[in-house]
Structure formats: structure tokens, C-alpha cells
Amino acid sequence: MTEQADQTATTMEQWYERARRTVAGGVSSDARRMAGTPLFVDRAHGAELIDLNGKRYVDYVLGQGPDILGHASEIVAEAVSAQVRRGVAYAAQHRDEALVAELLCDMVPSADLVRFNSVGSEAVHGALRLARGHTGRDLVIKFEGHYHGWLDPVLHSVHPPLDAAGAADRPTTVAGTLGLTPGSGDSLRVLGWNDPAAVEAAFAAEGDRIAAVICEPLLCNTGAIEPEPGFLEFLRDICTRNGSVLIFDEIITGFRVGEGGAQQRFGVTPDLTTLGKAMAGGMQVAALAGSAAVMGTIASGRVGHAGTFNSHPVAMAAAKAVLGHLHEHADAIYPGLTTTGQSLMTAIAASAERHGVPLLVAGPGPLFQTYFTDQPVIRTYREYAACDHALAARFHAELLRHGVNIVPRGLWFLSTAHGADHVNETAEMVDAVLASL
């Protein structure tokens, strides 16, 4: 690219125009599409982003969750720059890989053995292949509204159109995009979240074919939905009784809602866990962790698992530094994230009440969801789908205009870099937006 060409675009709008000539749709992930110009970031530090127009935002997207220590944290920056000088890619074993695996096994209750990948979708792919290979069965139970990455075996019934989704107690399996492998949904059984009767019925009908049950134990891709009391224990029990593998997809919740993730928070240990996002403070890495019994089928080589960039030295250096920090300071970090998040949640809820806006704020604190609804609780995808998404889109757009960046569907992530000043500033901007809605 010539210097002159560089000068043809300066604003976000101009860069979007320019990018669209060579980047399909102007974005590299469909999750970054927006009604108007998508956010083009110039730089980010701590809890703040600066866009290409020089506008500052308090950031609650945090790279879709990973930046738990805030942007450009010294811990990540030092680890990454030191490793880059020792070599970027080895495709060989190295010490940090074993050290990160040891940290994971110390922190995550279900982890006896670990394998690494680069992104969450791959780790989920590995978990499903392992469950099928280990049990010799074909079917997987997946819940409506749960997202497990963009690959064919699981990109079904995430946010299906209601006119195609069938009855709530017997959802139809709906493909999430054109182009999926023919029949890729046939080996799924899609059920409603928090519906033990449906799970019982599925096992009664086909229990000897069910390789795995996969779920987000704290559902974060469709609001922030806690499991009903006893539901995860029920899943644990029915999988154990039927010889099926229970998989918790903790790619969002891992190292975010506690050092041991949702499984530690709810006291239920799955057979396999997928991890990613917050694990390396923004560097791209994912892990498949699980019991020695199930992971042994990978250890023995009977189920294949590979990847050029697996246990990438730079990502492992970041993971070692971030996990080491989270592990050592867990007693301060997680209560801190919870308190900061909850004080913002309280301020938002109070503001909505003052302005008579039907807004529900729910979640544990280190992440939370704002839903436009007069319902007191959201328990399922169908209840989420009934919320006012047009109003949520206006809320998101107006927040962005005021300088607050949240995940467009209404999810908020906190980092250790968010302090009381950010909360107060955000609360004021939310109040202005809610007044205008």
C-alpha cells in the first residue's frame, strides 16, 4: 500500500467505505456488523477505546469477553513481547504449555488433562468428536439459544426465527446459516433450556445413542440466563446414569465468573469443558479440558486432535501470565468484578425505573444483560425472543453515540480496569439515553 493510498481514508466512515472494497461486507466477523458504520478502533487502554474519529468510549465489549484485565494490560504486554523475541511459532512442545495446563488443572474443577486450540469453535469441535469417539454413539443434545461456535455440527437453533422454531417444548432444529453440511443437524436433538422433562423424554427415547449433552452452564449468548436450581445437577445425573458425556461450554464463563468458572460457581462438574476468551487476556487461545477417563481417548491417540498453532508460544505466554495472576489474586479479583458490575446494574435498573422504561438487568456482575421487557426473569430463548429487540437496538446505538460500547444484543462485560469513575460516568450516560427512549 502506498503512503498516498493511506491518506485517502481518515474517518471511520471513510475506512469502512475503503474496507468494503476488499473485506467482504467490510467486517471480518458477522458479529461486528452494525446498522451503520461498524466501530473502527484506533487504540484501547484499560476500560477505554478510542475510535478512528478520536471519540472515546467506556468499553464493555472487551473483545467479546477476553480482556478481563482491561485492554493493553501490562501483564499481557510484557508476556507477549518477551515471548515474541524468543520465537513466535514452534509447532513443538515447550515449557509454558505444561505450565498453563497445570494452572488449568488447579483452577478448573473438571480438568485432569488438557489439549489446546486457537479458538473456541475448534475446542467445541474437539469436545464433540471426543464425546462421540469415546462413547461410540452419534447423537448430541444441544439447547435452543446456546451458541457453541460457528462450525457446522453446532450452528443450529441459536437464535432461530420463531416461525420456523416449532413448539417450545419440542423445538425444531433450525440451521443457523445457508451452506451447512447436509444433514449436520440430524445428529442434534435441540431442547428447551431449563426443561428437565424434555431431557428425560429425549433420554427415554434414545438414551443409548446420546454421546453428549452440551450447554453453556450460565447461558450468555441469549441474555445472561442462570440455570434453574437443580437443573445442572439433573444434567450431571442423567448423563452419568446413561453413560453420556456432559460438556460445559465455558468459553465465556471460564475465568470470568470465578477462577473455576460456572462449574465452580454452581458446584457441578462436567466430564469435558471448553475454555477460551478470558484465559489469555485477549490473545487467541482455547482449551479442551476434562476427566482423565474421557480425555484419555485423546491421550491414547484413538480420537484425533491437531492444529499447527495449538499451544502457540505467544498465546501460552499470555495465558501463563494471565491465569497465574487470576489464580494468585482470585480472592480479590472476582469479588471486585462482581461488586463493580453489580453497582452498575443497580444504577441502570434505578435509572430505568425513574424513566418508566421496562428494563430488566440480570447476571452475576462480572457480566450482565440488559433486556427490554416487563418480565421479572428470563429463563429460556423463547422468553428472550419475546423481549423488545427494536428498543434494545436503539439503546445500543444511543449508548454508542454517548460513548458507551456494549455487545449489541445487550451483554456487558467488566474488567479489572473498570473503576468507580467508569461506573459513575456510564450510569450518567445510561440515564441520559433512557430518558431519551
Ligand SMILES: Cc1ncc(COP(=O)(O)O)c(C=O)c1O
Ligand atoms: C459459549 C461459546 N462457545 C463457543 C464460542 C466460539 O468461540 P470462538 O469465537 O473463539 O470460535 C463462543 C464465542 O463467542 C461462545 O460464546
